[in-house]
Amino acid sequence: MSEEEKERRKQGISRRKFLTYTLGGTGGFLASVMLYPMVRFAVDPVTKGGAEAEFVDVGPVDEFNETYKSVQFSVKQEDGWYTPKEGTKLTAWVRKNPDGKIIALSPVCKHLGCTVTWEGNPQFKNEFFCPCHFGRYDENGVNIPGSPPTAPLDMYETKVENGRLLLGKIVPRTGV
Numbered sequence: 746m747s748e749e750e751k752e753r754r755k756q757g758i759s760r761r762k763f764l765t766y767t768l769g770g771t772g773g774f775l776a777s778v779m780l781y782p783m784v785r786f787a788v789d790p791v792t793k794g795g796a797e798a799e800f801v802d803v804g805p806v807d808e809f810n811e812t813y814k815s816v817q818f819s820v821k822q823e824d825g826w827y828t829p830k831e832g833t834k835l836t837a838w839v840r841k842n843p844d845g846k847i848i849a850l851s852p853v854c855k856h857l858g859c860t861v862t863w864e865g866n867p868q869f870k871n872e873f874f875c876p877c878h879f880g881r882y883d884e885n886g887v888n889i890p891g892s893p894p895t896a897p898l899d900m901y902e903t904k905v906e907n908g909r910l911l912l913g914k915i916v917p918r919t920g921v
């Protein structure tokens with residue numbers, strides 16, 4: 746191979762490399778320009794901070810006593826890109842504790858998300874019961890050791906205004 750040919754080949758390779766880098770770089774840039782909006786759109790609801798939950802009036806506070814009562818109500822809540830017109834239906838187990846304080850518990854089992862009911866199993870009096878895997882919680886919604894749930898039921902924020910009970914957002918309980 747002559748020196749001239751070697752030189753030509755060398756130039757050919759560097760030209761090829763140049764084209765590879767240029768086209769690769771341009772392709773990568775174009776792909777990122779096209780993909781970014783798609784990815785951003787797909788994860789948007791996840792990255793958006795949730796709007797502050799409003800308090801919802803669930804009735805006169807005097808209607809609650811020391812026995813748990815199931816309360817159904819609707820809240821305006823965005824579910825991803827969808828905001829149901831009729832709102833999202835929620836349930837709370839509400840009672841007035843012996844000290845007069847209102848407690849409002851989420852019915853969503855902390856094991857795998859089934860629905861718990863107050864005294865849902867006649868075998869376990871004064872407890873919340875989850876029928877899916879025999880989950881049990883005491884009267885304060887604290888999980889009973891030895892049953893599947895490993896955390897207490899979440900609680901709703903509560904406040905009383907003008908004799909009416911208002912429920913706010915659901916707050917997980919820690920350190921119970």
Ligand code: FES
Nearest residue numbers: 854856857875880
């Ligand atoms: S979902 Fe409630 S015990 Fe499993």
